[in-house]
Amino acid sequence: MRYLPKSPAERQEMLAAIGINSIEELFSSIPEPYRLKKPLDLPGPLSETELIQYFQARAAENSAGYTSFLGAGVYNHLRSVVTDTILQRGEFLTSYTPYQAEISQGTLQAIFEFQTLMCQLTGQEVANASMYDGSTATTEAVLMAERLTGRRRVLVARSVHPEYRDVLRTYAKNSGLKIEEIPYSAAGRVDSNELKTALRDDVCALVVQSPNFFGALENLAPLADAAHASGALLVTAIAEALSLGVVKSPTEADIVAMEAQSFGLAPSYGGPFAGVVAAREKFVRQMPGRLAGQTTDQDGRRGFVLTLATREQHIRREKATSNICTNQALCALAATVHLALLGKEGIREMAEQNLAKAQYTLEELEKIPGIKRTFKAPFFNEFTVELPRSVKIVNAELLKDKIVGPFVLGAAYSELSKHALVCVTETATRGEIERFAGCVRRALEQPL
């Protein structure tokens, strides 16, 4: 087997050195009846060539050749080959969590740079070294708010990503948290009247998302004021981090939970991505996850270490701020390299291209009889439109034109079955946008 570096003679030599005669003796501590008597029934072994062929064949059974207008928490953006070149350096790819700081300065400094970039983007004072993804980051942010306030009620906007809310419900079920949902208004934002009624002095967190699941930007300042007035914290989730290239950072939030997939990470059928929790500095000792900090060595040189570990499970066990251990370090590195490449100008330009292309697409769609915008709040690269018939039926027609249509909102909001969530990023060309609009028009002209 090509991954195993021993010859039969070397194995014999090693057995002899140990003082035993057979490999079987190494497993003598497993009670005999429980030792497997026959080889596992697994496909393989495959050579490198066969492996590639198998997976290429699977790849061909997916969506190759289709143009997609899906977003809904996972975004297709341009990625530089430089990012992947760095990621595939063995020193980053095949290293462990940087507990041994003297021989992990590369990873530690990169994390420190990641934390800085996330602070600059979110306008928060501290950011952690990554969480699994946006959904678990949002949940961890709520658990953090619970620890900070000692309260148990959580208000979550219905305009927060449905799967983020699902994950929060799963985690909250057994921790005594009471989750209540706040409806959205006609503008597609948190309904402030409903919020007012629900906010009382037992609420630990108000959770909103901006841009929210409908693509609409929330007005964070009044939400923060309302939350703070009743002693609750404002948790702001961000699923489309690129928006921060052109949209004001959520400085009003007390805790930001962000998905950084848009920064150099492929959609990859849902992961791996990189979640982030960022917050005000005074909350740092209740943060979940790893943190890299700057310090000096015994000769006074600048260096970095994992710090404030007394929050974490390997030290605090059942009293830890989270059970997270493995995070998404390599994905955070991808985001760091990607953002260094984009830089200040690049992220602004990329974000503005998204804005322009989404606006253009909306204008093209609005020319079609019967299509109208659902919500009037400003948006970044995703917006909601109402079609004169079910989105499912339209999407089925679009598939025939090799187009993966917009997200079917009815799947998560039964009242919005005729509403589609359209996402357009810088990767869509004008030609593709116009063909999409043309195909939607034709689909709507089909007799039912």
Next chain:
Amino acid sequence: MNSKIKKASRHTNQNAGLIFEKSSPGKRAFDLPPLDVPAIDPEKALGSAHRRGGVEGFPEVSEIEVIRHFTRLSTWNYAIDLGMYPLGSCTMKYNPRVNEYIARLAGLATEHPSQPQELSQGCLKILSLLEKCLLEITGMDAITLQPAAGAQGELTGLLLTRAYHEKSGNPRRKVLIPDSAHGTNPATAVIAGYEVENIKSNAEGQVDIGKLRAQVTEDVAALMLTNPSTLGIFEQQIPEIAAILHGKGALLYMDGANMNALAGVTRPGELGVDVMHLNLHKTFSTPHGGGGPGAGPVAIKKILEPFLPVPVLVEKVDGKLALDFHRKESIGRVKAFSGNFGVLVRALAYILAYGPGIRQATEDAVLNANYIRKHLEPDFDLPYARPSMHEVVFSDALQKKNGVNTVDIAKRLIDYGFHPYTTAFPLIVPGALMIEPTESEDKEECDLFIDAMKSIAEEAEKTPEVVRTAPHTTRVRRLDEVGAARKPILRWKPAASRSEAAD
């Protein structure tokens, strides 16, 4: 250093500041294609309340600077690709390069999790085959691939356990956890709404059956058992442990972090285990990447199947695969979308490369650990003498007499060109040296490691100060961790606004 030491140390010392310190306005490293739709005024589209001028402090550098910056940083890391990484419990084995190539294939990396299932059959077939392979390896009945890492797998497993007990009317109150367990076990139990009750290991490092019998009541939901234990010892009485638990209606949870000792040799499903997680970034070779991403599938017995997280992968009558979101008794979702798919792809590629030959990897891993143990036994204290599986745990008891502890030895190992073993864990061994070589080390690398450890043992006797002040050859020396925690500097700030960050 002893003259027979052959392994060269490698720690590059080129300087590189922070990327922000290189920045100069007007530079950039990525060009976009020109905008091909009418430009719009962001102020108009977003309104002045939402519009941002630019991201203050973001770096402005060129492409070559980005390449050099991160390449230099990378040379300050140790890595499996550079040599043996004997971190006990972490299973730092070779990460096959073809798996990286495969995970990036167009048609896999490009796929959106919400795209129609009829356009995702390739992805779903990969997931389905991986499920089948992992079930064959573990001997369990059903599995979810959704959890993002081991700790999330633990949580999923305990939530399944809780749902199972709740269905029979009582979620129960306690989870039993041996004192040798990973810290994630107790941290997870709390999130699942359980109280943690520790159980003490006996003098042989095994679960004390007598005490266990007394502790297992109808208030116990499950025992979380790592097998082999963190001492690298196979829990011989596991079928009996399972029987005790089952006798009181409790479940046996197995932390599969150490599955690298068992694959192809024995199957947890046949040992009485009801629920277990696997760490694909350990046993199944997906890269650790400096701390993640991982994947933590949870394999279960039939009794827990109704509670699996949604969506569940199912085969339809026409043979097509589909994701089933409608399952009444499900615990819900633990993560958005379909798990860490890119990691799952790599794990399947690893399994297919071996096929049934995966047993050989297990054998070599156990062979390496025992070979190292045999050679180091004269030089280091071995607190638990039972046969070792994939790892061996020594203590620093002999070296302590000269004021040298496990961390000192670990740091000195760096000067010899190795990554340290795991220090100070498991907690039941004071001053632990936890060594897991994995199957990826050839005999020569094992011999070099043994030479290094023997040489350090000798230094601890003759020149303990050299060991105590190690490492001596790295870019930075031991760092001030206390200072870092007392006054945390967690981000860079520009010079003007910098009040505390010192260069």
